[in-house]
Amino acid sequence: MTKLITIAALFITSLFFGQGKYEEGMGKAFQLWKEGSNTEASAMFERIASAEKDNWLPNYYVALVNVTTAFTTQDKDKLSALLNKAQDAVDVELAKAPENPELLVVQAMIYTAWIVYDPMANGRKYGSKASEVYEKAIKIAPENPRVVFCKAEFEIGGAKFWGTDIKPMCAEVDRAIGLFATYKNDTKFAPSWGLDRALETQAACKK
Structure with a gap:
């Protein structure tokens, strides 16, 4: 019995420790983002996501950091890298939770960023996709x-x-x-x- 209690106590302690590390990491990532260190913030969220595979939020913020940054550039290579990283993060989480409305919003934002970059080339390709995603999201939430x-x-x-x-x-x-x-x-x-x-x-x- 004592051994079982000790194991349980160690398990609970590890949960609290893990949660503390998660909160510390998320807090640091948000601080980096607030300071304008978007690349570093994205990298921190990515590291957290690799450790927190059952938690959709770190990858959500990987996507959000990158897609919001993409709206600020007209450099095609940089934009493509940002949006591809955002898309990869969203894909991971939507595969697990395809009806998460917050993830759907970010997916639509990725499509919108492509449109904003080049409306004539991308408007038709991505406009209908963004509309479909928003229609799905509004029905869910x-x-x-x-x-x-x-x-x-x-x-x-x-x-x-x-x-x-x-x-x-x-x-x-x-x-x-x-x-x-x-x-x-x-x-x-x-x-x-x-x-x-x-x-x-x-x-x-x-x-």
């Missing part, structure tokens, strides 16, 4: 503020390109802002971004 906002933002871009009315999408941006105020996620390090961009888009809608 109609009250998720990132799903609602990012879908609306993507559709606003398309409407402006084609010269159509953006009012319905702006109404969805308003709805997303309300959802940001009430949406709860109890998982530590779960996605919480998007409100600032939604407010900026709301202000642009009113001009």
